[in-house]
Amino acid sequence: MNSEFENHLQRQPMREVPPHWRARIVAAAQPSPARWREWFQPWPQAWAALGAAWVVICVLHFTTPDEPRLAGNFQPLTPQSFALLQEQTMTMAQLLGATDAGEKPAALPAEPKPRSEMARRQLIG
Amino acid sequence: MKEMASAPNIERLYDDHAPALFAFLLNLLRNEADTQDIMQELFIKLARRPALLENVRDERGFLLRLGHNLAIDLMRRRGTRDRNYDQLAREPMVLFAKSPDPDEQTFREKLAEALGELPADQRAVVHLKLWEKLTFEAIAGTLEIPPNTAASRYRYGLDKLRERLRPIYDEIQ
Numbered sequence: 001m002n003s004e005f006e007n008h009l010q011r012q013p014m015r016e017v018p019p020h021w022r023a024r025i026v027a028a029a030q031p032s033p034a035r036w037r038e039w040f041q042p043w044p045q046a047w048a049a050l051g052a053a054w055v056v057i058c059v060l061h062f063t064t065p066d067e068p069r070l071a072g073n074f075q076p077l078t079p080q081s082f083a084l085l086q087e088q089t090m091t092m093a094q095l096l097g098a099t100d101a102g103e104k105p106a107a108l109p110a111e112p113k114p115r116s117e118m119a120r121r122q123l124i125g
Numbered sequence: 126m127k128e129m130a131s132a133p134n135i136e137r138l139y140d141d142h143a144p145a146l147f148a149f150l151l152n153l154l155r156n157e158a159d160t161q162d163i164m165q166e167l168f169i170k171l172a173r174r175p176a177l178l179e180n181v182r183d184e185r186g187f188l189l190r191l192g193h194n195l196a197i198d199l200m201r202r203r204g205t206r207d208r209n210y211d212q213l214a215r216e217p218m219v220l221f222a223k224s225p226d227p228d229e230q231t232f233r234e235k236l237a238e239a240l241g242e243l244p245a246d247q248r249a250v251v252h253l254k255l256w257e258k259l260t261f262e263a264i265a266g267t268l269e270i271p272p273n274t275a276a277s278r279y280r281y282g283l284d285k286l287r288e289r290l291r292p293i294y295d296e297i298q
Binding site: 008009010012013017021022024026029030 | 152233
């Protein structure tokens with residue numbers, strides 16, 4: 001059983017909640033839209049353009065060959081084309097008159113040595 | 126398959142329980158801004174986790190316990206950082222409604238001061254017993270302490286209040 005003092009304390013009314021708190025607290029507690037919507041909603045066209053740009057970049061990336069075109073078309077020299085190249089080099093040297101001046105034709109291929117011959121064979125395939 | 130809990134009606138919960146939560150938290154924390162923060166945190170928690178209120182029979186008791194736990198967490202965080210809550214509790218503050226009777230108004234101010242001088246655990250029990258009119262069993266459930274502890278904290282707290290307020294109480298009687 002409460003004493004008179006306790007009863008007196010109980011009769012003291014507590015302060016009321018400040019009225020403006022209600023709107024603030026209730027609003028804060030309302031379920032908010034998903035985070036991704038908060039990000040994307042303000043500028044939908046900008047985000048769409050950025051997305052389209054990335055799609056184009058990806059399409060170009062996957063449809064373009066990885067190696068440059070020149071490297072991709074490289075074919076090893078056949079023996080016939082190698083002989084033709086040698087013949088053209090000699091003709092060029094003759095036309096330039098290098099042999100008349102008593103000089104060695106600079107463009108003539110040197111006598112192949114064992115190691116370089118091996119490498120050339122590999123190149124010729 | 127487990128059913129999802131329906132979203133609680135926050136406005137209804139606020140209207141039913143905010144006055145009690147406000148008075149309890151303000152008395153405990155002795156700071157209006159902190160009280161608002163904790164109340165907001167509490168209602169956000171209820172809105173985000175509707176399952177919390179499932180199977181709750183005593184809604185008020187549950188919310189007071191939730192508020193008490195959040196307030197204790199805040200006091201621990203702040204207590205170790207930038208604020209001494211025992212000192213803050215002694216600062217004068219408006220805890221009770223204003224009275225047109227000057228004597229009664231003085232008594233309310235002195236009562237608010239005297240409550241601030243109690244340790245927070247005694248203050249919580251005294252508040253729940255006097256202004257929420259809870260039994261010691263219910264207080265024990267709310268504060269997660271044994272009923273005997275609740276009863277002894279109340280007695281100690283009340284004795285201190287009586288001693289502190291005797292002169293002014295005798296005067297107005």
